[in-house]
Amino acid sequence: MTRRTPPRRVARSVLDRDSPDVARLLLNKVLRVGPCAGRIVEVEAYRSDDPASHSFRGRTKRTEVMFGPAGRLYVYFVYGMHWCANVVTGAEGDGQAVLLRALAPIDGLDVMASRRGRTDRLAEGPATLCQALGIDGSFNGVDLCAVDAAAPAPIGLYDDGVPPPSVPVIGPRIGITKAVDVPWRFRVPRVPA
DNA sequence: GGAACGATCTGC
């Protein structure tokens, strides 16, 4: 993937809208955590009026960040061993987020490979993505749209000029048991060349 | 206080 423009941070205003819309916009954006970076190629949208969402049952200690302002990272622990990361979207109080499901690695491949214990499929799946980038609970709530001194490592969401796909692959979300037919998973299609 | 259940991944 050729970088077309110098990377610049994604503006918070881009994220301050409905998560299914933000989900499409996040495709092909770049997430950087320390020395590692990758292009976002698969995401899922969640909303508070959505039975599959953590925010569906209202504000709790865990979902506090999800109800906060757009642009922060919502990190949660699941299945007793995995971390998953979301970008919070919408207005403060909305309880919306976009789950990051897969990245195409750009920088820090060696670090990612070391953390993953393998050299292929470095960031395919929400939990492996977090493992590859070193994202854990200490990253919960960090701001992706500005330098966050409280973050465990330099982190941010960037636009390097590569636009979202005009026609993303759309499908149902993975691993949920409610609202299983809602088509809020979005993926960058495999490009012809 | 206790139990059920995950927005998953890996290896068999």
Added chain:
DNA sequence: CAGATCGTTCCC
């Protein structure tokens, strides 16, 4: 296809 493994949530 089942096991790993534990925080969060909800019910008694």
